[in-house]
Amino acid sequence: MFIGKGGVGKTTLACATAISLARSGERVLLASIDQAHSLGDAMGVNIPHDPGTTAGFKTVMDELDVIEIDTLALLEDKYRNTVKTLKVGTGHDHGIGAELTSLEPGELTGMPGVQELLGLAEIVELASDDQWDIVVVDCGPTADALRTLAAPDMFLAYLERIWPRHRRVASAIGIDIRQAVIVATVEKISSAVATVRDVLADHKRTGVRLITEPERVAVAEAARTRSAIALLGLRLDAVIVNKVLPPLDPPGEQVDGDAHPSARWYRNRRSEQLDVVESLEQSMSDVIVFTAQHTGPEPVGLSSLGALAYAVNAELADTDGSREEDATAPTVWLESGTGTESVYAMRIYLPLAAPSSLSLARAEDDLIVGADGARRRIRLTSVLRRCTVDAAELDGHNLIVRFRPDPKVWPK
Structure with a gap:
């Protein structure tokens, strides 16, 4: 194209x-x-x-x-x-x-x-x-x-x-x-x-x-x-x-x-x-x-x-x-911990032209990522839907978003 x-x-x-x-x-x-x-x-x-x-x-x-x-x-x-x-x-x-x-x-x-x-x-x-x-x-x-x-x-x-x-x-x-x-x-x-x-x-x-x-x-x-x-x-x-x-x-x-x-x-x-x-x-x-x-x-x-x-x-x-x-799709992995003390990470390939344009929002089961005038709604995996967004950082051309389990909905 x-x-x-x-x-x-x-x-x-x-x-x-x-x-x-x-x-x-x-x-x-x-x-x-x-x-x-x-x-x-x-x-x-x-x-x-x-x-x-x-x-x-x-x-x-x-x-x-x-x-x-x-x-x-x-x-x-x-x-x-x-x-x-x-x-x-x-x-x-x-x-x-x-x-x-x-x-x-x-x-x-x-x-x-x-x-x-x-x-x-x-x-x-x-x-x-x-x-x-x-x-x-x-x-x-x-x-x-x-x-x-x-x-x-x-x-x-x-x-x-x-x-x-x-x-x-x-x-x-x-x-x-x-x-x-x-x-x-x-x-x-x-x-x-x-x-x-x-x-x-x-x-x-x-x-x-x-x-x-x-x-x-x-x-x-x-x-x-x-x-x-x-x-x-x-x-x-x-x-x-x-x-x-x-x-x-x-x-x-x-x-x-x-x-x-x-x-x-x-x-x-x-x-x-x-x-x-x-x-x-x-x-x-x-x-x-x-x-x-x-x-x-x-x-x-x-x-x-x-x-x-x-x-x-x-x-x-x-x-x-x-x-x-x-990178055809975001990558998710368990970074550390177990149970409600776990930390999950999601990597999104994102070579930003203007890092200040980056925006993140959570809408129900989706993560909304905005950057350089574009926006994408990314459906979260089942495990991340039970988590809250904890932090985000840029690592070179990658956006790393970290999640922690939400005790209210995490399986016991």
């Missing part, structure tokens, strides 16, 4: 990576859930898509197909199918089923997270198709992408709080067919969202490439985004610094101090960019950081993207995968 700054630049890097993979013999699907729909523009191809319908596939070269997923059209299509299901049975036109079936598809577009969840679900469904070996995903801008990637956990957590599964199952038992259909529909949706969450959290299947630019403000944003990616439990493959100026002078050649002002500006600007890249490498020493040179003219079309693909592939050839710590 490609997220980050760069707009079309992010999309061109996703295209270049897909082309490089296809050239190596992999069967690749390049999919976009960025509603700017710039994938076809970058490729220089017309991706078939009739208004109001879900998108079709376009084969752009051997082993490479592309698709632009219109989540709005997908929402309307899925909703109509759901309404047809809910309209089974007669004589019970009341309650949540009647409220849902009375809505128009367009009224759902304002509901936060719905389109994002559907886009991710579509990607997961495509990834399970044996037609492709790899699915490269061009996500939306940074903030939109993070909301999208956080949506599955958020949806499942709120569903469980608002309508727990044991209550759903209990409400489906009886003679009310409509209620049983509603429960079955919710269970189907819940199962699909859980599958999306599990695929995102599977570090063997899913990784993120974060795109930034050689500007200090952009790099600062990238550091916060990296923290959010870790908090969401995702694997960060690499950070790509896009549009770095190539060297003006051949290696080893003397730099002419009396050169034209434009040449001096170019060298100074490149030097500033390299300083930013070096600073980024130092602050993210456990993550692969590589650069994509500025191509001059905008790389549009397979020919230009193909040249960029060679450059991207050459950079990656020098790496052996992500150096990011592989």
Whole structure:
């Protein structure tokens, strides 16, 4: 998945990576859930898509197909199918089923997270198709992408709080067919969202490439985004610094101090960019950081993207995968003591950009962690649910939270 700054630049890097993979013999699907729909523009191809319908596939070269997923059209299509299901049975036109079936598809577009969840679900469904070996995903801008990637956990957590599964199952038992259909529909949706969450959290299947630019403000944003990616439990493959100026002078050649002002500006600007890249490498020493040179003219079309693909592939050839710590989930262990004198610890991988942004809160059986503008609700293990939070500290890139048993609920 490609997220980050760069707009079309992010999309061109996703295209270049897909082309490089296809050239190596992999069967690749390049999919976009960025509603700017710039994938076809970058490729220089017309991706078939009739208004109001879900998108079709376009084969752009051997082993490479592309698709632009219109989540709005997908929402309307899925909703109509759901309404047809809910309209089974007669004589019970009341309650949540009647409220849902009375809505128009367009009224759902304002509901936060719905389109994002559907886009991710579509990607997961495509990834399970044996037609492709790899699915490269061009996500939306940074903030939109993070909301999208956080949506599955958020949806499942709120569903469980608002309508727990044991209550759903209990409400489906009886003679009310409509209620049983509603429960079955919710269970189907819940199962699909859980599958999306599990695929995102599977570090063997899913990784993120974060795109930034050689500007200090952009790099600062990238550091916060990296923290959010870790908090969401995702694997960060690499950070790509896009549009770095190539060297003006051949290696080893003397730099002419009396050169034209434009040449001096170019060298100074490149030097500033390299300083930013070096600073980024130092602050993210456990993550692969590589650069994509500025191509001059905008790389549009397979020919230009193909040249960029060679450059991207050459950079990656020098790496052996992500150096990011592989922590798919928080780790819990007994640190000391026994019984009510025990101390349990939970470690969460969290490379903070701004430690002062860290916040912790306990809500029933969940621990809510906030950092660098992101927030995650983490369901506590059964033993920690009987404990109270005792202390928390940062240990390098890890957050360590300690718990002590609550005598009121601790087994005796």
